[in-house]
């Protein structure tokens with residue numbers, strides 16, 4: 001079976017024959033999810049406010065001396081949007097009336113809302129796949145438009161596969177930020193495959209590119225090994241978000257907390273960014289919005305102490321997941337980078353094996369700069385995964401492959417928009433489907449005509 005067909009089948013909800021169905025089904029599902037989302041929100045707001053007042057506030061005595069250093073090294077210059085943290089909460093979400101309705105309507109636990117009772121399990125899982133694919137398709141629209149246009153131009157220009165075709169293809173891939181090493185590997189693989197299958201027509205190469213992109217991403221590793229967040233079975237999982245300012249750490253934490261809540265997990269957030277004005281409030285408003293507790297201290301206090309209290313609270317409330325926010329820091333600010341090591345040390349000391357993930361958040365729109373951030377952060381702390389945000393805002397989504405190939409750190413989550421639902425576990429198949437969706441549809445139609 002051709003790879004396009006395989007992707008199409010994987011990401012089409014029920015009927016493979018109906019090319020339009022994957023656009024409509026997920027929308028309905030999304031609608032369901034929105035209703036579901038509201039119910040979760042409403043049912044949990046009460047608990048949040050109650051529990052917040054009990055939040056432990058005692059900082060750890062031995063960890064206060066670095067505070068002055070922090071104040072001397074502001075994390076500022078290059079990210080203007082941070083001065084207005086409220087703007088990061090999309091307006092329509094803020095307008096949702098949460099507090100008024102919560103008392104009258106006792107709502108089911110999120111586990112119950114997960115089920116779509118009329119549908120058999122298989123259909124449900126297909127629907128889920130389709131909904132994920134649709135998000136990738138939407139979020140990658142800019143990259144796809146630019147990439148598909150260029151590839152199709154190339155295919156029209158060179159009808160037959162030859163050396164010049166590959167040379168120009170190389171340029172197209174590099175212009176999508178795929179990264180030189182990854183492009184070289186890919187072209188080499190493509191050349192071999194084209195020869196092996198005796199492909200002459202450049203139109204057929206498109207499908208091979210999609211297949212090789214997936215292979216390139218996973219390399220020798222099993223898909224399960226590089227995908228998904230590491231968790232502590234039957235215990236507390238701790239995720240630490242790090243990254244320079246403005247990349248989308250706090251927003252991604254909010255979205256992740258929301259997703260985990262939907263899965264029925266008890267989540268606690270620790271407001272470890274005590275540095276930037278408004279950062280604590282920003283996380284707190286996410287907590288309110290998605291219905292999870294936020295452990296916080298006052299602005300300027302020691303982030304390691306906040307995280308310590310977060311751990312205490314997570315343990316005593318039997319939470320499944322603790323997510324720690326941290327201040328955005330420039331790679332070259334030594335004090336802030338040291339502070340990060342200290343936060344991490346506190347976590348590992350309190351919970352052996354934690355943090356389960358140190359998630360370096362990178363802004364896809366910053367291209368090669370993101371790569372240099374990743375290199376520097378990896379030197380200071382063991383980054384275990386990447387959260388790649390704002391893929392919806394760039395035409396250069398190929399950066400994912402560069403990150404994977406050149407840094408050898410898996411992309412665990414991707415930000416595909418500003419909404420609470422726009423964070424997805426990275427899946428190379430869905431990603432490639434998002435990139436090639438137009439070609440896949442077109443290919444199917446052609447196949448049917450023949």
Ligand SMILES: Nc1nc2c(ncn2[C@@H]2O[C@H](COP(=O)(O)OP(=O)(O)OP(=O)(O)O)[C@@H](O)[C@H]2O)c(=O)[nH]1
Nearest residue numbers: 088245246247248249250251328389390415416417
């Ligand atoms: N379009 C789009 N915008 C995003 C995405 N993720 C985050 N943003 C936006 O990026 C901006 C910055 O996000 P924050 O979450 O405040 O970034 P941060 O890394 O926490 O910043 P600091 O707290 O200053 O270090 C906000 O306006 C977010 O809405 C995404 O996937 N897509």
Ligand SMILES: [Mg+2]
Nearest residue numbers: 249250273279
């Ligand atoms: Mg933040």
